[in-house]
Amino acid sequence: MKIQNDILLRTLRGELCERPPVWLMRQAGRILPQYRSVRASLSGFKELVTTPTLAAEVTIQPVDELGVDAAILFSDILVIPEAMGLDYEMIEKKGPSFPKVIQTAADIEALSFGKPAADQLTYVYDAIAETKKGLSGRVPLIGFAGAPWTLLAYMVEGGGSKTFSKARRLLYADPALAHKALDKITTTIIAYLQNKVEAGVDAIQVFDSWAGVLSADLYREFCIPYLKRICEAITDVPVIIFAKDAWFAFDELARLPANALGMDWTMEPSWARSIAGPDKVLQGNLDPCTLYADAKTIEAETWKMIRSFGQHHIANLGHGVYPDTPLDGVKTFVNTVKAFRYQEVA
Amino acid sequence: MKIQNDILLRTLRGELCERPPVWLMRQAGRILPQYRSVRASLSGFKELVTTPTLAAEVTIQPVDELGVDAAILFSDILVIPEAMGLDYEMIEKKGPSFPKVIQTAADIEALSFGKPAADQLTYVYDAIAETKKGLSGRVPLIGFAGAPWTLLAYMVEGGGSKTFSKARRLLYADPALAHKALDKITTTIIAYLQNKVEAGVDAIQVFDSWAGVLSADLYREFCIPYLKRICEAITDVPVIIFAKDAWFAFDELARLPANALGMDWTMEPSWARSIAGPDKVLQGNLDPCTLYADAKTIEAETWKMIRSFGQHHIANLGHGVYPDTPLDGVKTFVNTVKAFRYQEVA
Numbered sequence: 001m002k003i004q005n006d007i008l009l010r011t012l013r014g015e016l017c018e019r020p021p022v023w024l025m026r027q028a029g030r031i032l033p034q035y036r037s038v039r040a041s042l043s044g045f046k047e048l049v050t051t052p053t054l055a056a057e058v059t060i061q062p063v064d065e066l067g068v069d070a071a072i073l074f075s076d077i078l079v080i081p082e083a084m085g086l087d088y089e090m091i092e093k094k095g096p097s098f099p100k101v102i103q104t105a106a107d108i109e110a111l112s113f114g115k116p117a118a119d120q121l122t123y124v125y126d127a128i129a130e131t132k133k134g135l136s137g138r139v140p141l142i143g144f145a146g147a148p149w150t151l152l153a154y155m156v157e158g159g160g161s162k163t164f165s166k167a168r169r170l171l172y173a174d175p176a177l178a179h180k181a182l183d184k185i186t187t188t189i190i191a192y193l194q195n196k197v198e199a200g201v202d203a204i205q206v207f208d209s210w211a212g213v214l215s216a217d218l219y220r221e222f223c224i225p226y227l228k229r230i231c232e233a234i235t236d237v238p239v240i241i242f243a244k245d246a247w248f249a250f251d252e253l254a255r256l257p258a259n260a261l262g263m264d265w266t267m268e269p270s271w272a273r274s275i276a277g278p279d280k281v282l283q284g285n286l287d288p289c290t291l292y293a294d295a296k297t298i299e300a301e302t303w304k305m306i307r308s309f310g311q312h313h314i315a316n317l318g319h320g321v322y323p324d325t326p327l328d329g330v331k332t333f334v335n336t337v338k339a340f341r342y343q344e345v346a
Numbered sequence: 347m348k349i350q351n352d353i354l355l356r357t358l359r360g361e362l363c364e365r366p367p368v369w370l371m372r373q374a375g376r377i378l379p380q381y382r383s384v385r386a387s388l389s390g391f392k393e394l395v396t397t398p399t400l401a402a403e404v405t406i407q408p409v410d411e412l413g414v415d416a417a418i419l420f421s422d423i424l425v426i427p428e429a430m431g432l433d434y435e436m437i438e439k440k441g442p443s444f445p446k447v448i449q450t451a452a453d454i455e456a457l458s459f460g461k462p463a464a465d466q467l468t469y470v471y472d473a474i475a476e477t478k479k480g481l482s483g484r485v486p487l488i489g490f491a492g493a494p495w496t497l498l499a500y501m502v503e504g505g506g507s508k509t510f511s512k513a514r515r516l517l518y519a520d521p522a523l524a525h526k527a528l529d530k531i532t533t534t535i536i537a538y539l540q541n542k543v544e545a546g547v548d549a550i551q552v553f554d555s556w557a558g559v560l561s562a563d564l565y566r567e568f569c570i571p572y573l574k575r576i577c578e579a580i581t582d583v584p585v586i587i588f589a590k591d592a593w594f595a596f597d598e599l600a601r602l603p604a605n606a607l608g609m610d611w612t613m614e615p616s617w618a619r620s621i622a623g624p625d626k627v628l629q630g631n632l633d634p635c636t637l638y639a640d641a642k643t644i645e646a647e648t649w650k651m652i653r654s655f656g657q658h659h660i661a662n663l664g665h666g667v668y669p670d671t672p673l674d675g676v677k678t679f680v681n682t683v684k685a686f687r688y689q690e691v692a
Binding site: 162163168172212214215216247266267290294297322 | 636
């Protein structure tokens with residue numbers, strides 16, 4: 001099916017467009033009253049993730065309500081650890097928790113992986129089919145996965161953490177074992193993303209959410225090679241890599257065969273351009289807290305961001321939108337980007 | 347009293363020394379069996395902070411047990427918010443919690459500040475006098491304070507947070523009010539640090555622990571000017587500024603009139619030297635997780651760090667030592683630094 005609003009895909013292909021496309025990380029979520037009302041009727045977050053009609057419904061909500069240039073499938077990065085054999089619970093106001101974690105060579109040996117593991121996640125592929133039907137080609141659909149290190153971090157730590165020190169400890173204490181786990185996780189991610197592409201997603205984003213707890217040396221050894229494998233394996237749709245807080249590896253990330261790089265709000269556009277060059281597609285990076293301010297401030301900050309990046313830019317926040325962000329602030333951001341035209345600054 | 351081992355102070359004065367001095371952030375704490383035994387007999391963390399003889403005892407323990415080149419007073423950055431009128435509790439395994447927070451202009455108006463607020467913290471100054479007596483000049487004593495932004499972040503947020511989005515929201519939504527609060531906090535920090543110097547500390551470290559949640563623009567506006575005021579006000583002893591994760595402001599931090607800059611482990615020594623120059627005293631920055639590895643790995647990583655920084659360097663971790671770090675790992679780190687001599691790499 002032809003995509004009617006294809007500004008995101010054109011930008012990702014490196015074309016010069018009239019304005020930056022715009023979407024928000026976590027746009028399908030608590031910022032929308034429609035989402036909160038679906039969510040209130042359910043037993044929990046995982047029911048929403050695993051029920052294709054509901055996942056599709058909340059995925060489409062921000063396209064209707066906000067007019068963003070892309071949908072991103074409502075899901076969770078932790079479905080992969082689960083498919084590999086580590087079930088998790090999502091605890092309200094606390095986050096994910098894994099009753100079983102990986103610690104030993106035997107634990108890693110016991111993991112399912114690759115296509116057999118990925119093929120179990122039928123509810124994800126069904127949700128993609130549902131969503132594509134519901135979107136009827138209005139905007140492209142982004143699918144996503146967690147990066148290998150970020151998934152390993154949860155699988156070793158057993159939940160969120162400020163430091164992920166148990167997971168980082170493994171990298172120093174038993175690097176060979178860490179590589180074995182990362183290899184299995186990567187193989188599974190690739191099979192999962194290939195299934196997603198087959199099910200209909202138009203682009204992929206890989207989230208390395210816990211990149212920032214690593215040193216540059218560790219990132220080079222335990223992350224970059226696996227991200228490279230993913231980029232090389234996904235050839236039919238564009239790939240965006242978002243390694244949050246990995247400023248120290250930005251040059252290496254920029255050399256990956258990815259179509260675009262996500263940026264958090266600590267990275268200044270001029271700094272990123274000086275490393276990645278004027279033609280690299282960069283995505284981000286307004287501070288999510290900007291959207292708490294008044295409309296005038298949001299407009300000014302959005303314009304400043306767009307002008308600083310120049311073309312080859314996808315407008316987004318530097319992180320997921322915070323759940324308590326006023327809907328008006330979100331709309332001001334989206335509408336400001338959509339009203340912008342590059343020739344105005346020429 | 348003359349300091350016998352003054353290698354830290356000589357390094358902070360810009361002298362070329364035979365090796366880097368070494369100490370660890372959180373060296374007075376759970377890594378030491380002596381600390382755990384003192385702590386087990388008490389009702390809570392705050393009893394230890396507010397009882398001068400006990401605070402002095404645990405401050406001296408790592409000098410005896412590890413042979414570090416400096417003591418750092420056992421205390422908490424949140425004693426200042428408390429002196430300003432916001433009591434806090436320290437909840438086991440959870441962290442600090444403020445029953446009352448600042449939200450409005452009236453809340454900020456009601457805060458005590460400056461010398462009258464700082465003068466209330468007599469237990470801190472008594473602990474310094476006790477510690478100096480116990481050390482009998484063996485090594486210098488470092489006193490510390492939280493940076494204005496970090497203290498404001500806790501005072502608005504009411505506790506720890508992954509994003510400190512409420513505190514950051516204030517910077518966008520009411521910048522004038524944020525500046526008013528930062529001004530009061532800075533005035534109090536300065537009076538507090540001047541009292542500490544008078545009580546006997548030989549050096550000061552300022553911790554901007556939550557620097558990394560801000561954008562470069564916000565850091566320039568809401569942090570750098572206040573840090574500058576602190577540096578300019580403390581003239582009798584050297585000042586170390588540690589702004590964790592503030593890589594994006596490293597050039598501005600390097601231009602502050604501080605004697606040394608702390609670095610977290612995401613910052614590579616060569617990168618820091620390229621910005622701060624060969625003569626700036628830099629402190630850090632081994633990944634705390636390195637100390638979980640075997641002795642050979644710890645030695646190799648420590649040597650690599652020392653050689654990469656070159657002279658004008660204080661060996662330390664890139665963050666506080668993690669409480670479950672094996673004591674042997676800590677000792678290997680300290681002993682490796684102390685055995686090093688710069689001429690060996692000439």
